[in-house]
Amino acid sequence: MEYLGERIYGHCPVPIQNLLMWRYGSLIRKERFGPEYDRLTAFLARSEWFSLDELRAYQEERLRLIVAHAYETVPYYREVMDGLGLTPADIRRLDDLPKLPVLTREAVAANLERLVSTAVPRKSLKKVHSAGTTGTSLYMFWDAAVGYMNNACLWRERRWAGIEFGDPIALMLGRPIVPLRQTKPPFWRYNRSWNQYLFSPIHLKNENIPHYLAQMRRAGVVALDAYPTSAYVLARFMEAEGEYLPLKAVFTTSEPLLEVEREVIEDRFRCRVFDGYSQSERVMFTSECEKHAGHHIYMEYGITEFLDDDGDPVADGTVGRVVGTGLHNFGMPFIRYDVGDTASTSKDACECGRGLPLMGDVAMRAEDVLVMPDGTLMPPLMVARAFKLVPGIVRSQILQSVPEEITARLVVERPLSASDEEDLVRNIAERMGPEVRVRIEYVDDIPLTGRNKYRRVISTVPLTWGGTTTANLYEEEDAARRKREDDPPDGVPADIRSGGTGTGGNGDG
Numbered sequence: 001m002e003y004l005g006e007r008i009y010g011h012c013p014v015p016i017q018n019l020l021m022w023r024y025g026s027l028i029r030k031e032r033f034g035p036e037y038d039r040l041t042a043f044l045a046r047s048e049w050f051s052l053d054e055l056r057a058y059q060e061e062r063l064r065l066i067v068a069h070a071y072e073t074v075p076y077y078r079e080v081m082d083g084l085g086l087t088p089a090d091i092r093r094l095d096d097l098p099k100l101p102v103l104t105r106e107a108v109a110a111n112l113e114r115l116v117s118t119a120v121p122r123k124s125l126k127k128v129h130s131a132g133t134t135g136t137s138l139y140m141f142w143d144a145a146v147g148y149m150n151n152a153c154l155w156r157e158r159r160w161a162g163i164e165f166g167d168p169i170a171l172m173l174g175r176p177i178v179p180l181r182q183t184k185p186p187f188w189r190y191n192r193s194w195n196q197y198l199f200s201p202i203h204l205k206n207e208n209i210p211h212y213l214a215q216m217r218r219a220g221v222v223a224l225d226a227y228p229t230s231a232y233v234l235a236r237f238m239e240a241e242g243e244y245l246p247l248k249a250v251f252t253t254s255e256p257l258l259e260v261e262r263e264v265i266e267d268r269f270r271c272r273v274f275d276g277y278s279q280s281e282r283v284m285f286t287s288e289c290e291k292h293a294g295h296h297i298y299m300e301y302g303i304t305e306f307l308d309d310d311g312d313p314v315a316d317g318t319v320g321r322v323v324g325t326g327l328h329n330f331g332m333p334f335i336r337y338d339v340g341d342t343a344s345t346s347k348d349a350c351e352c353g354r355g356l357p358l359m360g361d362v363a364m365r366a367e368d369v370l371v372m373p374d375g376t377l378m379p380p381l382m383v384a385r386a387f388k389l390v391p392g393i394v395r396s397q398i399l400q401s402v403p404e405e406i407t408a409r410l411v412v413e414r415p416l417s418a419s420d421e422e423d424l425v426r427n428i429a430e431r432m433g434p435e436v437r438v439r440i441e442y443v444d445d446i447p448l449t450g451r452n453k454y455r456r457v458i459s460t461v462p463l464t465w466g467g468t469t470t471a472n473l474y475e476e477e478d479a480a481r482r483k484r485e486d487d488p489p490d491g492v493p494a495d496i497r498s499g500g501t502g503t504g505g506n507g508d509g
């Protein structure tokens with residue numbers, strides 16, 4: 001929201017905030033739509049039906065462009081390729097990609113400025129911060145082209161669900177658009193330019209949720225785009241109240257979608273969930289189609305490899321580390337970037353008939369919902385973002401066992417200065433409220449939990465829905481999984497599930 005000046009926005013009355021949102025929406029609309037967006041949209045509508053060979057030919061054409069550009073204008077790649085005795089002529093086919101090393105998040109952090117193209121004017125690039133899978137702070141740049149491409153992919157995902165630009169949509173993602181200290185409705189703002197209602201992801205509690213649902217009904221929204229945890233909170237609340245809110249689609253992104261979440265959301269919103277996955281690094285974009293047989297990999301967006309620990313491709317149907325090459329960001333190219341998540345490849349063709357291949361289960365971060373002292377349920381990402389602007393943090397984890405206190409566990413590459421520590425505590429307080437105590441604990445390592453998942457947010461505080469109480473998310477999911485494993489439905493192996501996450505989010509429109 002850099003056009004607005006977030007601090008000024010936060011102090012304006014609601015009607016002015018709506019006007020600012022309209023103006024901001026109009027500016028962003030210019031940035032993401034236009035002749036190039038139209039061209040890409042028309043192309044994507046055709047290319048989704050391409051054969052695998054045609055899609056690969058397209059990828060190789062783009063790969064040659066981006067590698068030549070990186071070699072000529074990006075100091076980091078020039079050094080790496082010169083060091084290996086490679087020139088762009090050596091990287092012409094998909095099979096040539098393994099000649100280049102995998103780019104780790106650590107290498108990106110150590111070479112941020114040297115990964116930016118010297119040929120693209122800096123003021124034409126958009127700077128973005130990413131908290132990343134392991135809670136490490138990073139920033140990156142996007143050029144205009146990748147902005148159009150990302151938006152065209154986002155709207156293809158929505159079209160697969162029957163949603164067009166201009167349809168009234170509810171969004172519950174991203175930056176806090178309603179100040180935390182606000183205690184009365186409206187807990188939403190309206191972006192007239194996009195016909196989108198932006199609902200606050202940080203005011204979800206039993207007293208407030210009826211206002212959310214009433215406004216969604218009043219506005220006649222046909223779809224919801226939200227973190228899985230936010231959509232889940234609304235759905236669980238409706239379940240406790242015996243309510244429904246029929247929509248055409250719910251889009252989820254940025255966090256893993258658990259099976260318990262999908263079930264309750266689909267039940268209460270009377271529609272299917274379309275899960276999507278992407279990252280700020282813009283190397284990969286996937287989403288479900290109307291058949292929900294897994295995630296389609298958007299091959300036009302990037303090249304995806306699934307690798308084992310030795311860096312070799314894994315066999316079809318097995319799980320590998322996800323490594324992506326973005327095909328559209330010439331401002332800061334990411335070539336063979338290790339995303340930090342694992343996913344399984346799939347050889348199955350989707351019933352929809354599209355040529356885009358399917359990806360199986362994404363295994364990644366696992367997060368609980370945080371509970372504030374006044375009962376507000378906070379999406380984990382909103383708080384995890386507090387870490388992203390503090391340098392020197394290698395890994396972070398938030399622990400909560402009572403609503404009044406959270407512990408931030410940190411692995412650091414160097415001790416944080418007193419002012420960095422203060423910044424961090426303030427960032428967290430801005431998201432959780434000043435009454436929550438924040439303890440910082442330095443540790444040598446944050447181990448993975450069961451099923452090899454890195455848990456960035458762990459809360460053991462139970463969740464209350466009107467008169468009923470459930471365990472926090474992961475306990476709930478584990479219980480449901482144990483039940484499924486004990487008693488699998490006929491013919492369906494218990495381990496076939498779908499899911500997805502992304503640190504950048506498909507739904508940042």
Ligand SMILES: [Zn+2]
Nearest residue numbers: 289291350352
């Ligand atoms: Zn499909």
